[in-house]
């Protein structure tokens with residue numbers, strides 16, 4: 718896949734009036750996270766996790782607010798958020814399906830499962846269905862190579878996956 722270049726310097730950030738990091742969150746970060754680290758940068762990961770778990774994604778405005786809170790460059794927050802698959806820079810669907818694409822799962826048939834999910838849901842990896850129901854991800858090793866192929870679905874790992882198995886999971890979650 719070719720790199721796609723984004724005009725970051727001129728991109729307009731969508732903003733809302735209500736801050737993403739409210740006073741309670743900041744007070745908690747000051748009390749719990751900051752004292753653990755010699756540098757404020759150390760608290761970046763736990764804060765990103767907290768924002769991600771609270772909202773399901775980390776908006777550009779939230780990244781700026783995190784940077785201002787930690788007195789670091791917004792680019793450092795962006796670098797971190799975009800490096801880790803755990804973090805989402807856009808809202809996700811109700812169900813997030815992450816099919817492992819690392820080497821063991823690749824050798825054990827991940828492509829057939831990924832293709833099946835792509836075709837069934839009509840979305841490519843890192844896209845969300847138009848109804849907001851599903852987001853599909855292609856993820857790196859989920860740490861369970863002995864049970865490949867695997868997928869992480871709404872933060873629960875499913876092992877020894879088959880096409881029938883992923884269909885059952887999608888059917889079940891479509892009903893909830």
Ligand code: FES
Pocket residue numbers: 817818819820821822823857858859860861862865866867
């Ligand atoms: S390669 Fe898929 S879990 Fe390790």
